[in-house]
Every structure is written in C-alpha cells, then in structure tokens.
Amino acid sequence: MTTYGCFLACEEHGPRALVEQARMAEQAGFSALWISDHFHPWNDEQGQSPFVWSVIGALSEATSLPVATAVTCPTVRLHPAVTAQAAATSAVQLGERFRLGVGSGEALNEHVLGDRWPPAANRLAMLEEAVQVMRRLFTGEEVNHHGTYYTVENARLYTVPETPVPIDVSGFGPAATELAGRISDGYVTMAPDAESVERFRRAGGGTKPVQGGLKVCWGPDREEAVDTAHRLWSTEQLPGELPQVLPTPSHFEQATTLVSRERVAANVPCGDDPEAHVSAIRAYVDAGFDAVYVSQIGPDQRGFFDFYRTKVLPRLPG
Structure with a gap:
C-alpha cells in the first residue's frame, strides 16, 4: 500500500497557516504529513521560515496524522544532542x-552561526x-561521546518515547543514498528515480520505507499556475550541488534567473488537469516508493485540497 501525504512548506507559510493546512490535509484524505525545516526561505518571494519544532507542537494538537521532518540538518546550526531532544519531545x-x-543540509540554513561550510x-x-x-x-541512557565532530558529556534525555524515534536519511547523489542505506530507518528523496531506490536497497536499505516528495501548483488557469511555480520555486530546478552551497536567498534569486519558465512548466505539474497530477505521483509509485508527499505551491491551499480530495486521491493506486 502506498501512503499519500501532504508536504507542508515552512519556506512559504507562517505557523498558523501551516497548522490550518494540516487540518485541511487530513480532511481531504491525506494520510501523513511532511514538514520542511529551514532557517531561511530559498528566496524572498517565498517569504517565511518559522521554527519547525514549535509548529510540530501545534500540529500534535491539530491533527491525528503522523508527522516527519523533511528534512532537518542535525550537524551545524543544531547540535545532534539538541536535535535529539527536540525529536524525542515531538515523538512523545x-x-x-x-x-x-x-x-546533510545546505549552506543557506547552516552557515548562519558563522561556521565554515564543509565539503560534501x-x-x-x-x-x-x-x-x-x-x-x-533516544535510549534515555546517559551518553558520553568524544567523536571526530561532536562531543557530548553526561547527556541524558528524560523525555523519550517508548520506542526510539525512527531516523530517515535524505539522499540525492550516490554517496548520500548509500549512506542512507547503511544507517537509516528509511530513505527520503525528491525525484522518482528507480535507480536511487535500488541503490538504497542494495546498500542495506532492504525493505525499509522509501519516501518521496514533489511540488505541484494547482489552479484553474494553467498559465497562471506556471507563473506562480516559476516565481516561487524555480529554485527546485537548479542543478547539481548548487543548492547546497549558495549561502543566501539573494544568491538563489541570482541563480534562478537562469531557470526558464519553460523548464518549470515541463517539470512541475501545474493547472487543474487531474491526469497531470496523477501521472506525476504514479511515477513515484512505479519507481518503488512506499510514500509520496505532495506540496502545493502558492496561496490557494483550500482549492488544492478540494481538488485532491475529489479528483486526484481517489484515482491513485493503493
């Protein structure tokens, strides 16, 4: 059975709006939630970036859906001990x-404390x-750790769930995908790439869940929807490692002047044709994904949820 979830975008929406979207997602028939974790948005047009752990606390009271971060970087801006406490509390x-x-993060979010941004x-x-x-x-036991990158002394989490928090690892290139296969409880990626799924499973992922996300822009006028997607999320079309190394939203704005409207139109499902949305999601199912999370670009969230409730989710394979 494939799970179909909603991907909440902290880069685009404030905390109250995100909580309301979670409620609408559950009412529309989505089965789970992803939520992004950023210090900055990708560009000023997106315009938001609330502290994700505060929003997750609100989500716990607003919805019965499971929640996952997609994704948190626990290495630079947040120490892994602090991330572990936040995650354990969220799980409880x-x-x-x-x-x-x-x-492994992006310079955009992780260099804000002045730390050097390390190579991949x-x-x-x-x-x-x-x-x-x-x-x-996550065991709740006292931890002392003196490693290559992190030191933890006499640290113990007193508020922990009965079972340890599952840790899913994001991977785009081969090295990150193989790392996910070795150390994760699940794999996170953003393209319906069957080869990456197989690489993850061969590297030790086995039958662990593979989860993917995609952005769409529903709207009654397809051309207007393409314009919205191009204005807000042309950053998604930047190639290679560029999104990991650019340091500020203004640098992303400069880089995305090279991303054409036609490229966005070709890669982002836009408009109100159900088949375009269903086909994009089916590509993930066909590539072997266990869960697919959909994020609506732009302000018309209620229209998106009504469209998916009536025209898209009922047509998706189980």
Missing part, C-alpha cells in the same frame, strides 16, 4: 507518530556521527 507529544528526517564528504561523515549520537540519546 505526537503519541509516537513522528519520524525524524535528516540530511565531510558533511556526510558529520551526518553519520550525528545519527549515532542521536540514537544513543
């Missing part, structure tokens, strides 16, 4: 309906050590 508050999605291989090594530290803390 959500009645163990919480998964911690983690990744170091970021992955930091992530692996951070996951080790967090798993030990």
Whole structure:
C-alpha cells in the first residue's frame, strides 16, 4: 500500500497557516504529513521560515496524522544532542507518530552561526556521527561521546518515547543514498528515480520505507499556475550541488534567473488537469516508493485540497 501525504512548506507559510493546512490535509484524505525545516526561505518571494519544532507542537494538537521532518540538518546550526531532544519531545507529544528526517543540509540554513561550510564528504561523515549520537540519546541512557565532530558529556534525555524515534536519511547523489542505506530507518528523496531506490536497497536499505516528495501548483488557469511555480520555486530546478552551497536567498534569486519558465512548466505539474497530477505521483509509485508527499505551491491551499480530495486521491493506486 502506498501512503499519500501532504508536504507542508515552512519556506512559504507562517505557523498558523501551516497548522490550518494540516487540518485541511487530513480532511481531504491525506494520510501523513511532511514538514520542511529551514532557517531561511530559498528566496524572498517565498517569504517565511518559522521554527519547525514549535509548529510540530501545534500540529500534535491539530491533527491525528503522523508527522516527519523533511528534512532537518542535525550537524551545524543544531547540535545532534539538541536535535535529539527536540525529536524525542515531538515523538512523545505526537503519541509516537513522528519520524525524524535528516540530511546533510545546505549552506543557506547552516552557515548562519558563522561556521565554515564543509565539503560534501565531510558533511556526510558529520551526518553519520550525528545519527549515532542521536540514537544513543533516544535510549534515555546517559551518553558520553568524544567523536571526530561532536562531543557530548553526561547527556541524558528524560523525555523519550517508548520506542526510539525512527531516523530517515535524505539522499540525492550516490554517496548520500548509500549512506542512507547503511544507517537509516528509511530513505527520503525528491525525484522518482528507480535507480536511487535500488541503490538504497542494495546498500542495506532492504525493505525499509522509501519516501518521496514533489511540488505541484494547482489552479484553474494553467498559465497562471506556471507563473506562480516559476516565481516561487524555480529554485527546485537548479542543478547539481548548487543548492547546497549558495549561502543566501539573494544568491538563489541570482541563480534562478537562469531557470526558464519553460523548464518549470515541463517539470512541475501545474493547472487543474487531474491526469497531470496523477501521472506525476504514479511515477513515484512505479519507481518503488512506499510514500509520496505532495506540496502545493502558492496561496490557494483550500482549492488544492478540494481538488485532491475529489479528483486526484481517489484515482491513485493503493
């Protein structure tokens, strides 16, 4: 059975709006929630970036859906011990309906304290050590750790769920995908790439859940929807490692002048044709994904949820 979830975008919406969207997602028939974790939005047009752990606390009271971060970086801006405490509390508050999605991060969010932004291989090594530290803390036992990147002394989490928080690892390139296969409880990625799924499973992922996310822009006027997607999320079309190394929203705005409207139109389901949305989601199902999370671009969230409730979710394979 494939799970179909809603992907809440902290870059685009304030905390109250995100909570209301979670309520609408549950009413529309979505089965789970993802929520992004950013210090900055990708560009000023998006215009928001609330503290995700406060929003998760509100979500626990507003909805019965499971929640996962997609994704948190526990390596630079937040120490893994602090991330572990936040995740453990969230899991308790959500009645163990919480998964911690983690990744190696972007300079956009992680360099804000003045730390040097390390190269990709170091970021992955930091992530692996951070996951080790967090798993030990989730036991509720005292942890002392003196590693390559992190020191933890006499640390114990007193508020922990009965079962340790599952940790899902994000991966886009081969090295990150193989790391996810070795150390994660599940794999997170943003493209319906069957080869990446197989790489994850061969690297140790086995039958662990594979979860994917995509952005769409529903609207009655397709051309207007394409304009909205291009204005707000052309950052999604930047190639390679560029999104991981640009340091500020203004740098992303400069880079996305190279992303054409036609490229966005070709890669983002836009408009009100149900088949375009169903086909985009089916691509993930066909690639072997266990869960697909959909994020609506732009302000018309209620229209999106009504459209998915009546025209899209009923047509998706179970």
